[in-house]
Structure formats: structure tokens, C-alpha cells
Amino acid sequence: MALKGLDIFKLTPKTNCKECGQPTCMAFSMKVAQGSVQIEQCPHMSEEALATLGEATAPPMKSIKIGVGEEEHTIGGETVLFRHDKTFVSKSLYGVSVTDANADEVLAEAAKVDYVRIGEHMYVELVNVAFEGDKSAFLSAVKKAAATGRTLVLDVQDGDAAKAALDLVKDTKPILNGANPSNYEACNALAKEYGVVLGVRAEDLDALYTTVTALEGLGNKELVLDVGGASIKDAFGNAVKIRRAALKDNDRSFGYPSIVNVAKLAPGDERLQTALASLFTSKYGSIIILEKMDYGKALGLYGLRQNVFTDPQKPMTVETGLYPINGAGENDPCAFTVDFALTYFIISGEIERSGVPVNLIIPDAGGYSVLTAWSAGKLTADSIAKFIKDEGLEAKVKNHTLMVPGKISVLKGELEENLPGWKIVIAPNEAIGLPKFLKEFVA
Numbered sequence: 001m002a003l004k005g006l007d008i009f010k011l012t013p014k015t016n017c018k019e020c021g022q023p024t025c026m027a028f029s030m031k032v033a034q035g036s037v038q039i040e041q042c043p044h045m046s047e048e049a050l051a052t053l054g055e056a057t058a059p060p061m062k063s064i065k066i067g068v069g070e071e072e073h074t075i076g077g078e079t080v081l082f083r084h085d086k087t088f089v090s091k092s093l094y095g096v097s098v099t100d101a102n103a104d105e106v107l108a109e110a111a112k113v114d115y116v117r118i119g120e121h122m123y124v125e126l127v128n129v130a131f132e133g134d135k136s137a138f139l140s141a142v143k144k145a146a147a148t149g150r151t152l153v154l155d156v157q158d159g160d161a162a163k164a165a166l167d168l169v170k171d172t173k174p175i176l177n178g179a180n181p182s183n184y185e186a187c188n189a190l191a192k193e194y195g196v197v198l199g200v201r202a203e204d205l206d207a208l209y210t211t212v213t214a215l216e217g218l219g220n221k222e223l224v225l226d227v228g229g230a231s232i233k234d235a236f237g238n239a240v241k242i243r244r245a246a247l248k249d250n251d252r253s254f255g256y257p258s259i260v261n262v263a264k265l266a267p268g269d270e271r272l273q274t275a276l277a278s279l280f281t282s283k284y285g286s287i288i289i290l291e292k293m294d295y296g297k298a299l300g301l302y303g304l305r306q307n308v309f310t311d312p313q314k315p316m317t318v319e320t321g322l323y324p325i326n327g328a329g330e331n332d333p334c335a336f337t338v339d340f341a342l343t344y345f346i347i348s349g350e351i352e353r354s355g356v357p358v359n360l361i362i363p364d365a366g367g368y369s370v371l372t373a374w375s376a377g378k379l380t381a382d383s384i385a386k387f388i389k390d391e392g393l394e395a396k397v398k399n400h401t402l403m404v405p406g407k408i409s410v411l412k413g414e415l416e417e418n419l420p421g422w423k424i425v426i427a428p429n430e431a432i433g434l435p436k437f438l439k440e441f442v443a
Contacts, residue, residue, distance in 0.1 A: 059076075059077050059078065059079050059089075059255075060078075060079065060246050060247050060250050060252065060255050061076045061077060061078045061079070061243075061246050061247065061255045061256065061257070062076050062077070062221060062223075062252075062255055062256055062257075063075070063076045063077035063089075063090070064076045064197055064222060064223075064224060064256070064257055065173075066151050066173055066174070066175055066197055067151035067172065067173050067174075068171070068172055068173050071125075071149060071150060071151050071172075072151075072173075073093055073125060073151060074090050075090045075093065075224070075257040075286040075287065076089075076090055076256060076257035076286060077089040077090050078090070078243070078246075078247065078284075079247065080247065081243060081244065081247055081248065083308060083312060084312060087309075087310075087311040087312065087313075088308065088309050090257070090286065090309075091305055091308075091309040092280070092281045092285050092286060092287070092288055092305055092308075092309070093125040093126055093286065093287050093288070094124055094125060094126065094277070094288055094289075094290065094293060094301065094302075094305075095124060095125060095126030095127055095128050095150075095153060095287060095288070095289045095290070096110045096124055096126075096127060096128065096289070096290055096291065096292055096293050097128040097129075097130055097155070097261065097263045097289050097290070097291055098127060098128070098129055098130070098141055098144070098145055099129075099130050099132055099137065099138075099141050100134075100137040100138070100140045100141040100144070101137075103140075103141050103144040103145065104144065106291070106292055107127070107144065107145065107148055109292060109293065109294050110124040110127075110148075110292070110293045110294075111124075111148070112294065112295055113293055113294070113295055113298040117302065117303070117306065118306065118316050118317070118318055118341045119318075119319065120306055122298060122302040124150065124293050124298075125150060125151060126150055126151050126152070126153055126287060126289070127145040127148060127150045127151075127152050127153070128152075128153040128155050128177075128261070128263075128289045129141050129142050129145050129152060129153070129154055129155060129156075129165070130155045130156075131154075131155060131156035131157070131158055131161050131162075135158070135160065135161045135164065138156065138161050138165065139161070139164055139165060139168065142154070142165045142168055142169060143168065146168065146169050146172065151172065151173070151174060151175075152169055152172060152174035152175070153174065153175045153177050153199070153259070153287065153289070154166070154169075154174050154175065154176050154177060154178070155177050155178070155199075155261075156176075156177075156178050157178040157179075157180060157183060157187075158178075159183065159186050159187070159190070162176060162178055162187070162190055163190060166190060166194045166196065170194045170195070170196065173195070173196055173197075174196055175196065175197045175198075175199050175224060175259075175287075176190060176191050176194075176196050176197070176198055176199060177198075177199025177201070177224070177226060177259060178198075178199065179191075179198050179199065179200045179201070179211065179215065180200070180201050180202060180211065181202055181207050181210065181211050184200070184211050184214060184215055185218070188215055188218050188220050191220065191222070192219075192220065196222075197222045197223065197224060198215070198220060198222065198223055198224075199223070199224045199225075199226050199259055200212055200215065200223055200224070200225055200226060201225075201226035201228060202228075203228075203230070205238055205241060205242070208225065208238075209253060209254065212225070212253050212254070212256070213253050216253060223256045224256055224257045224258065224259050224286065224287065225242055225254070225256050225257070225258050225259070226258070226259045226261070227239045227242065227258050227259065227260050227285075229261055229264030229265055231265070232265050232266070232276065235260060235265055236279070236280075236283070239258055239260060239280060239283060239284050239285060240283055240284065242254045242258060242284075243258075243283075243284040257286030257287070258284060258285055258286050258287070259285070259286065259287045259289070260276075260280045260285035260287070260288050260289070261289040262276040262277055262280065262288060262289065262290055263289055263290055263291040267291070268291075270290075270291065270292060270297075273290050273291060274290070274297050274300070274301065277290055277297075277301055278300070278301060278304055281301065281304055281305050281308055282304075282308055314367070315340055315341070315367035315368070316340075316341040316342075316367070317339045317340060317341055317367040318339050318341050318344045318362060319339075319362070320339055320362050320363055320364050320387070321361075321362055321391070322359055322360070322361055322362075322391065322393060322396065322397075323348065323359070323360040323361075323362060324357070324359055324360075325348055325351045325352055325357065325358050325359075325360055326351065326352060326354075326355060326356060326357045326358065327357055328357035328358050328359045329357065330396065330397050330398045330399070331397075331398055331399050332357040332358060332359055332397075332399055333358060333359070333399050333401035333402075333403065333425075333441075333442075334358070334359040334360075334361055334393075334397060334399070334400075334401060334402045334403065335347075335351070335358050335359070335360055335361065335402070335403035335427065336360070336361040336362070336363065336384060336402065336403070336404070336405075337360065337361075337362065337370065337405060338362070338363075338365035338367075338368060338369060338370050338373050338379060339362050339363070339364060339365050339366075339367060340365065340367050340368055340369050340373075342369075343369055343370060344362065346431045347360070347431050347434070348360060349431075350431045350432065350434040350435055351434060351438065353434075353435050354434060354435035354436075354438040354439055355439075356438040356439060356441075356442055358403075358438065359397055359399075361384075361387070361388065361393065361402075363379070363383060363384055363387035364378075364383075364387070365378045365379045366378040370405050370407055370408060371407055371408070374407075374408045374411075379408070380411070380414075381411045381414030381415045381417070381418050382414075382418060384411075384415065384418075385415065385418035385419050388419065400419075400421055400422040400423060401422070401423045401425060402415065402419065402422050402423070402424055402425065403425045403426075403427040404424060404425065404426055404427060405427055405429075406426055406427055406428050406429035406430075407429050409426045412424050412426060425441070
């Protein structure tokens with residue numbers, strides 16, 4: 001059970017703070033209870049007190065690390081059920097499921113999903129290797145999956161096959177997803193021997209809970225919970241109940257990240273798998289496994305994930321700079337808009353639709369929309385001119401035509417004063433008018 005502020009205060013040493021010279025205060029204890037600061041930040045806490053408070057003040061869902069190096073990922077650590085309550089902590093990870101028979105095809109297609117959107121690298125993070133009864137075929141698939149460099153999920157309940165696979169890839173810190181009510185002791189021994197995270201599954205939540213508590217009794221709290229694949233209804237219900245038990249009821253035996261294998265829930269139906277992956281991105285899959293992943297699926301899924309796992313109080317922004325669109329070069333006109341990601345994608349999309357080469361300039365506008373940035377003083381003639389000069393854009397482009405969003409046409413006169421030699425042109429008020437405007441402008 002989590003400690004309240006008063007409980008923490010009782011255990012906090014009554015010594016003077018090194019920073020302010022005042023006795024350790026109730027405010028710090030309350031902040032710890034609320035999760036806004038870590039108890040370790042108190043310089044006076046003894047190791048005994050930290051041990052007492054450490055687990056009680058930790059998030060109700062444990063943070064688990066998988067993989068190594070650049071492919072190390074953190075899952076779990078969640079504190080709220082709904083994004084609007086605060087924010088989600090660790091984004092869902094997507095993986096593809098392979099066997100020896102289809103590994104070459106599936107992995108080649110998944111490798112094509114590799115792009116950056118609003119500063120986030122979008123790619124298939126995991127490869128799930130499924131054991132189908134043939135140990136040699138399973139190990140062959142493990143080798144092919146390991147060659148991708150991605151973090152692996154070893155979906156195997158056979159002890160001999162699991163041990164052989166771990167001998168091959170133990171240094172990459174995969175997940176051994178194979179523990180169940182009948183073999184959990186053997187799987188736990190393997191997971192501890194090789195230092196990997198253990199996946200746990202069962203036919204129903206009661207059996208899963210019993211197995212998890214038994215594993216905790218054996219000293220293993222590096223776990224992920226497989227929500228099952230008997231039916232879509234059961235998997236969804238399990239995912240929600242597990243999360244609610246951990247976060248609402250503070251039951252730490254269900255306070256672990258989850259695996260949802262939609263490839264098992266809808267075998268052969270790629271469209272349904274994509275829909276289910278979207279569902280479990282919001283409710284509540286830490287790891288989501290599909291049969292295949294291609295660029296078309298990825299665009300929707302990764303866009304959804306980025307929206308769900310972005311702090312709702314912090315707008316998504318694109319990097320400032322010069323963005324040549326439609327192959328624009330130094331002799332093509334310039335335009336500017338704000339760094340708010342939604343505005344950028346709308347404007348750049350309409351410019352692309354026009355087919356007219358344009359150098360789109362993105363200054364720092366605080367992540368606001370055009371009118372909001374202007375009214376807040378984040379987008380002014382001075383700031384735009386300063387950005388153009390500081391970035392050396394006057395030397396990078398020879399065509400000194402600058403298009404101004406129609407809604408802030410009031411800046412035209414000031415821009416002409418701040419950018420002598422530039423031709424300031426007023427563009428349409430709405431993005432939808434850009435294609436017609438640009439085609440007529442260059443005609």
C-alpha cells in the first residue's frame with residue numbers, strides 16, 4: 001500500500017536541510033507522496049529509510065528494461081489509467097511475429113518501416129519468435145531475428161528450446177515469454193540464470209495472478225504479463241482489468257507491463273490486427289505483436305501512438321529550419337509558418353499538393369498555432385527576420401520572396417522594414433487555398 005504524506009513525514013529525519021538550513025518539511029513529504037519528486041533527493045535519508053520507502057513510493061506499475069544499447073527500451077512505469085489525467089509514461093512497442101518459414105519475408109518488409117516524424121524514430125522495435133514444436137526450426141528463426149539487431153521476444157514454453165535460444169541471444173536481453181502455471185519454476189530458473197525478463201501467461205486472470213505471486217515469492221519481479229489469445233474479448237478484458245488492479249487498487253502483483261499478441265487474436269486477418277493494435281495502443285498494451293508490419297500500417301499506428309503518448313499539456317513541434325518542398329532550390333520562393341506540428345503538416349501537405357517548389361521556413365513559435373503565436377508575441381516580424389538572418393537564409397536562397405499567412409497579413413509592413421530587399425506576399429487565410437494560389441503565383 002502506498003504511503004501518504006503524513007506517513008512519509010513520520011519517517012523523514014528531523015534534521016536541518018543543507019540548502020535552506022530549515023528542518024525537513026511537510027511539503028517535501030507531500031511531494032514525494034504525490035510522485036512529483038523522488039525520495040532519494042532528500043540528502044538526509046538513511047539507507048534503511050530509503051529501503052522502507054522506496055517500494056512504497058514507486059509507481060504502482062513497475063518499470064521494466066529490455067534490450068541493450070541503442071535497442072534498450074523501457075516499458076511500464078504507468079501511473080494513470082487515462083492520458084488526460086496526467087500522461088502515459090512508456091509508449092507501446094510494436095513487433096512482428098516470425099517462424100523459420102516466414103522470417104525472411106516478414107523481416108524484410110518490417111525493415112522498410114524506418115522514418116522520423118516530429119523528432120521520433122518510427123520503426124519496428126521487437127521481433128517475436130514463435131516456437132511451433134520444431135527446436136531446430138525455432139533456433140534458425142532466432143538467428144534470423146537476432147541478425148536484425150532488434151530486441152527479441154522468445155515465445156516458447158519448451159524448456160530445452162528456450163535454453164538453447166537463450167544461449168544464442170542472452171547478451172541482447174530478450175524477453176523469455178514462456179512461464180505458465182505448470183512450468184513457472186523452470187522458466188524462472190532460466191530467466192534468473194540468463195538475466196532476462198520473464199513473460200507470464202495463464203488461461204484466466206485467477207491463474208495468472210497465482211502464478212505471478214508464486215514468481216514474486218521466488219524473488220522475481222522482472223516480469224511482463226501476457227493478456228492471452230483465447231479471444232479478443234478476453235484479451236481486452238484482461239488488459240483493462242490488469243491495469244485497473246495495479247493503478248486503481250494498488251495491487252502490485254498485477255503491476256507489470258503487458259504483452260498483447262494480436263497475431264494470435266486474429267490470425268491471417270491483417271486489417272483486424274491493425275485495428276486491434278490501435279485499440280491496445282490506448283488500452284493497454286505495453287508490447288503489441290502483429291503478424292506483419294509494412295509502411296502502410298505503420299503510418300496510422302505510429303501516428304496514433306505518438307498522439308497517445310505525448311504529454312497533452314505540451315504541443316508537438318517540428319524542428320526549426322528550412323524545409324524545401326517539391327524539390328525547391330535557391331531560386332524558388334519562400335514561405336513561413338509556425339512550428340506547431342499539426343499546422344506544419346497541413347501547410348506542407350497543401351504545398352505538396354500544389355506541385356509548386358517552395359522553401360518553407362519554420363521559426364520558433366513556441367509550439368502554438370499561427371494566430372495564437374502572433375497574439376502571444378511568439379511570432380512577430382522581428383522574430384521572423386531575426387531567424388532568417390541568424391540561420392543565414394538570405395545567402396542560402398536567391399529568391400527573396402516571402403509568403404505570409406493571410407491571417408497575420410498585418411505583419412507585411414514590419415517585415416518589409418526588417419527585411420529590406422525581400423518581396424512580401426500575402427498568402428490565403430486558409431491552407432486549402434494554397435494550391436490554387438501557388439499555381440497562379442508562379443504562372
